[in-house]
Amino acid sequence: MQQPPPYAPQGGAPPPAAMVSKVEMTISCEGLRDADVFSKSDPICVVYNLEGNKRREIGRTERIDDNLNPKFQKQVIVDYHFEEVQKLAFHVFDIDDNNNDVSKADFLGKCECTLGQIVSSSNFKRPLDYLGRNFGSISIQAQEQGGMQKSVAMTLKGVKLDKKDWFGKSDPFLEFHRQLLDGSYALAHRTEFIKNTLNPNWKPMKINTRRLCNNNPDTVIRVECFDWNSNGSHDLIGEFFTTLAELEQANAGKTFPLVHPKKKSKRGYRHSGEIVVETLTVAREYSFLEYIQGGCELNFVVGIDFTGSNGDPRDPSSLHYLGGTTPNQYTQAINAVGNVIQDYDSDQLYPAFGFGARLPPTWQVSHQFSLNGNPSEPDCHGIQGILGAYQQCINSVQLYGPTNASPIVGNVAKMAREALHQQQAKDYYILLLITDGILTDMDQTIHMIIEASELPMSIIIVGVGNADFSDMERLDADDALLSIGNRKAKRDIVQFVPFRDFKNATPARLAACVLDELPSQVSGYFNSKGKEPPCDIPQSEPPPSYYRTSSVAQSSRASISSQPGGYMPSRHGSISSRQ
DSSP states (O other): OOOOOSSOOBSSOOOOOOOOEEEEEEEEEESOOOOOSSSOOOEEEEEEEEETTEEEEEEEOOOOSSOSSOBOOSOEEEEEOTTSOOEEEEEEEEOOSTTOOGGGSEEEEEEEEEHHHHHTOSSEEEEEEETTEEEEEEEEEEEETTOOEEEEEEEEEEESOOOOOSSSOOOEEEEEEEEOTTSOEEEEEEOBOOSSOSSOBOOOEEEEHHHHHTTOTTSOEEEEEEEOOTTSOOEEEEEEEEOHHHHHHOOTTEEEEOBOTTTTTSTTOOOSOEEEEEEEEEEEEOOHHHHHHTTOEEEEEEEEEOBGGGOOTTSTTSTTOOOSSSOOHHHHHHHHHHHHHGGGOTTOEEEEEEESEEETTTTEEESSEETTSOTTOOEEEHHHHHHHHHHHHHTTSEEBOOOOOHHHHHHHHHHHHGGGGOSSOOEEEEEEEEESSOOTTHHHHHHHHHHHTTSSEEEEEEEOSSOOOGGGGGGSOSSSOOEETTEEOSSOOEEEEEGGGGTTSOHHHHHHHHHTTHHHHHHHHHHHTTOOOSSOOOOOOOOGGGTOOOHHHHHHHHTGGGSTTBBOOOTTOOOOOOO
16 A cells, blocks of 8 residues: 655645646637639638747647638647746638648738737637738637536544554544546545544545546545654555545435455454544536636736835946846836736736835825826826836835835735625736835734735735845745734735846746746635636536446446445556546
8 A cells, every 4th residue: 555655744635736727729710811813712720839039839720621711620729827928829821732831821811919818808809910911800719628627625524533552542634545547546635634533523625626536426536544653654544435426425424434454354343433524515616717718807906115225226236226228126027927917907907006215295205105196096007007107206206114015915905805795706906016125014014914815815025136035935825824913814825036036037937936826826715705707608528537437437336335435446446537
């Protein structure tokens, strides 16, 4: 039997490997140029990924003969990364040879855009550019591959588990494994361990069905109960086998006997305790892309540090210096994050604030002021509008202090709080906070972040300059949820990075780092609140195995009633399921 890893499980599944969404693009065109003399054009669409001055083909449609308004059947599939600006080019050709050689074809037109623009639009349609003129149009519909996702929320407890420790009781935890096609098992979830008890009550858990059973309700799930040991040599108490289909049919109070494989053949042995299902629900779970395609807007807000520690803006050593050949770190951070987010905000209006400066004409210190000078309308149009307002502001205010961020965090939280009354997932707020040092009002900011953790809001903090940002790492609660006193955040909503770690990297690397957690924060928040996307989302068909049970699985399922704990296949059972 495969042993657990030598570390103490503190709850939840192990960190999943990076997962990439695949998007299917369906393409059609209207009003194409007729490049043939005695018939109509025979169009094909080739899709390229644009990286700098290079382009790489990622797919193409079929050729359709004699058609100026083609609706292509063959889809082009592309990997989707939210945290990247993925530039695409769609080139339409008239193909006259059977080899579909585009180098010998007549060019009909092209469209360049980003994948973000496509997936965030319910009906993406653009003109085709032919030698600088619009000639026809192209429409692209995007759909996430993989079908509908669900999650299983359940509460389990153990009853009269075997005692495994000499000088105490057991320290039990559970592991859930899904069976793969080759009969082996893959870890899907691990609970926390509970000290010194034979009757544990584990915290409520939530597991995505793709991870638990690959969306196949008949996939075998092995549940193991271990006694935790600090040296990593955990002792097996017992195990049982089940399926999602069986769990869904189980009533509250359903019990599963834990059987130890080395003890079950012994005379008089019954089991090593029982696992009781106290509550279990299976609910629809939407992905980040489904929320975006369903009309959810990402509202981008910027907060900039104007404290005196940045240095005199007229001095080339200042972090706010604008006269160099390279944009300053504030400008680079705004560009890197904003260029990704802008594809998901339809009105392109972004509130932008500063803090820590003296403002004319009274020269009083302000911990929140509009970069555009209009307190009632702080919106800037587009990313260039933010940068323009920033450059104008830096020449009209006096850098001062202290570094108080809590007013801006609180203001964005107020915006997000207004979205709580929305019945559907319409608005999510993202605050980009750029600062050159440790926050003076750290405790107040922590209180604000804890309040904001219950709202549709995330915070990205970029530390510029060479200050010691070790205290800022506390806000980025990757290991334990942020807390102060007896208050604790509901979820992790802060991502902090020092800009110096990306000083010699491309803007895309900075954006990838700070935005990596955002999709899961968005979907995790709305799913936890039971909020659906504002609009209906077209669904691709689930895997065939979601509806189909193999003959072997049916045979094994029929034997449930003869087994006290549900399924009891061999250690490397033979029940087939999709991986």
